[in-house]
Amino acid sequence: MTDLSSSPRLQSWLPLWREHRVWAAVALILAGLAVVSPSQALTSLTFTIDALVGTAPFLLLSVAIAAYASASGADNLIAKAFSGAPVLMVAVAALVGAVSPFCSCGVIPLIAALLAMGVPLSAVMAFWLASPIMDPSMFALTVGVLGWEFAVAKTVAAIGLGLLGGYVTMLLMRAGLMTRPLRAGVGDGGCGASSVRAPKPVVWRFWTDDDRRARFGREALRTTLFLAKWLTLAFLLESLMLAYIPAETITGLLGGDGIGTVVIASAVGVPAYLNGYAALPLVGGLIEQGMAPGAGLAFLVAGGVSSLPAAIAVWALARPRVFVLYLGLAFAGSITAGLIYGVVA
Secondary structure, eight states: OOOGGGOHHHHHHHHHHHHHHHHHHHHHHHHHHHHHOHHHHHHHHHHHHHHHHHHHHHHHHHHHHHHHHHHHTGGGGGGGGGOSOHHHHHHHHHHHHHHOOOOHHHHHHHHHHHHHTTOOHHHHHHHHHHTTTOOHHHHHHHHHHHOHHHHHHHHHHHHHHHHHHHHHHHHHHHTTOSOSOBOTTOOOOSTTTHHHHSOOOOOSOGGGSHHHHHHHHHHHHHHHHHHHHHHHHHHHHHHHHHHHSOHHHHHHHHOSSSHHHHHHHHHHHHHHOOOHHHHHHHHHHHHHTTOOHHHHHHHHHHHHHHOHHHHHHHHHHBOHHHHHHHHHHHHHHHHHHHHHHHHHO
16 A cells, blocks of 8 residues: 655645645635635625734734844743742743743743753743743734733733642642653753753844844744734634624523633633634634633633643653643633633623
8 A cells, every 4th residue: 555645745745735724724714605605705704804904903013022032032031030949930930931922833842951951840830831821922912802901811810820830830849749750752952942051142132133133024924924824714713603603602601700611611722722823813702702701711721721732742742740730730720710800800
């Protein structure tokens, strides 16, 4: 039998498919709608364009923040979070994790580097849990899609989850548990790890350097394309959700402020989560249809930390007991954040 995976033609197409699969999904959805419901296809297309135009100022701000962090080297400041007394280290790691503009490709190698260098698992766990939930770019887009109050609540939830995870892990370590967290043979490479191994000075006036200006342009383009494709898919899915999911269904399942709705939202957040940026308009649409804000926050927190891609990466990196602890903290923290926000919102 022929091994299709080893076909040179297939191998040449795989990188192209990975790069453009989101746009392909958008095109297929619109094409399918055009066949089965032309009016809905036009409605969804109009809705998506209007939503993108309305979000554009926040999208541009998000791109500028990410590009500036890369060009100036501000992401190197992350190295300073992992030194000092353990209790203080956890607090600083949680705070930095919630605001650090690290690229998604760098988080997992960075975690491996920190653990391989002997940084306590408690501080690493604090950063690990807080980092996927919020960063400056995410904050700007959250403000644009869900408002200032929700953006602040999500940031507080990220820091709180990092603190919870870090201090719980510290207690377990003092009890003699959670030793040797990395799987055998895991290295410490990756684009994020270099910031810890050899931190470089930050150049805030990056435009005086030709290489840094070029890096700014590359990062701006990369971030724009990344956000544009995911937000397009998200707004398109939101239009279908508004069209085909009755509001009373959402209200009945996720409305109200009880613990049940928050638990359900946390549980649903794992398989239903697309991407940190793509999830924002989806939650916005759900809240418009009756989803409780606390449940919306729980969905975003749980999905951001324990979405399937992130969970698979953690499983590949850490030993099973660390993986179970990571998921348990994410689930418990998202429920706690949702319940607290449901009370104060």
